[in-house]
Amino acid sequence: MKIAVTLALFLCSIAVHASPSASPLDSEFSASDDSKSNFPEPEVDENGIPIGMALVDGDILIPKEQLPIYEKEGFDGLVNSEAWLNGPAWPSKTVYYATTIPSNTPQLADLNRKIFDSMNDLNQKQNCLKFVYITAPIPQRHIVFNLGQGCYTMIGPVTPGNRHDIFLSPGCTFERIPAHEVMHALGRFHEQTRPDRDYYVQINWHLIKQDCISQYMRQDGASTLGLPYDYYSVMHYSPTSCSINGAPVMQFPPHVNPYNIGRGLSLTNTDIAHIVRRYCPSG
Ligand SMILES: [Zn+2]
Numbered sequence: 001m002k003i004a005v006t007l008a009l010f011l012c013s014i015a016v017h018a019s020p021s022a023s024p025l026d027s028e029f030s031a032s033d034d035s036k037s038n039f040p041e042p043e044v045d046e047n048g049i050p051i052g053m054a055l056v057d058g059d060i061l062i063p064k065e066q067l068p069i070y071e072k073e074g075f076d077g078l079v080n081s082e083a084w085l086n087g088p089a090w091p092s093k094t095v096y097y098a099t100t101i102p103s104n105t106p107q108l109a110d111l112n113r114k115i116f117d118s119m120n121d122l123n124q125k126q127n128c129l130k131f132v133y134i135t136a137p138i139p140q141r142h143i144v145f146n147l148g149q150g151c152y153t154m155i156g157p158v159t160p161g162n163r164h165d166i167f168l169s170p171g172c173t174f175e176r177i178p179a180h181e182v183m184h185a186l187g188r189f190h191e192q193t194r195p196d197r198d199y200y201v202q203i204n205w206h207l208i209k210q211d212c213i214s215q216y217m218r219q220d221g222a223s224t225l226g227l228p229y230d231y232y233s234v235m236h237y238s239p240t241s242c243s244i245n246g247a248p249v250m251q252f253p254p255h256v257n258p259y260n261i262g263r264g265l266s267l268t269n270t271d272i273a274h275i276v277r278r279y280c281p282s283g
Helices: 002-015 024-038 064-079 106-125 176-185 210-216 269-279
Strands: 053-056 060-063 094-099 130-134 142-147 152-154 163-168
Touching: 053 064, 060 064, 094 106, 106 130, 106 176, 142 176, 152 176, 163 176, 176 269
Parallel strands: 060 152, 094 130, 094 142, 142 163
Antiparallel strands: 053 060, 152 163
């Protein structure tokens, strides 16, 4: 028994890097290369989409069996269905994460660096959730960053098991993207789809590409958590996202600088407030 406990503690100590002194940035190349061998490759189709999942709303994965609900009622149907967000959006105050992306090219090394920067930023800006780097699978639910053919993940834990996959391609190195996908993993939708967005944004529907229209549908079932609309959130699209001709598909009040929307490099104070209010509502 004693040997088993000692072994478990040893394995735990090499799997979890919680202290700043053990930052994955210090050993980026070896850490990510090691972790690649410890986590099974996700099963994906020829487009990089996990088997059994469908990509909707630009960067969100949902189980294929939920696709008919989504196509009929949008996310509101899923939010209200038993299959969606069954249980707490994240089970504990510790969010373990790993990356299986090899740092064997400058581009991929940069991608890993952006992941670690985002997680460090999350840890520095709030004390509600702790994001802890791991190098091997653990029994607790954890995020695994994988090399994909785009940037996409699920909203909250909609799949069984302890692993929540986030897919990033070499094109996902813009600083805000890892944080954006982590916010999805924590259960948050795109800011411009909030139930109250029509008070803050005017949508130019005729300028949106046909296959993007669902990305601007209002999600009346999503909660704002009582927080103000945040034009500069990492979860807000840029004014020209999905435009047919480059003209803005969203118009904003005069006090808002559209140039800064969808361009923020890191989580805003309101983004952080979303995490705290959802996971630490009592403070
Ligand atoms: Zn997104």
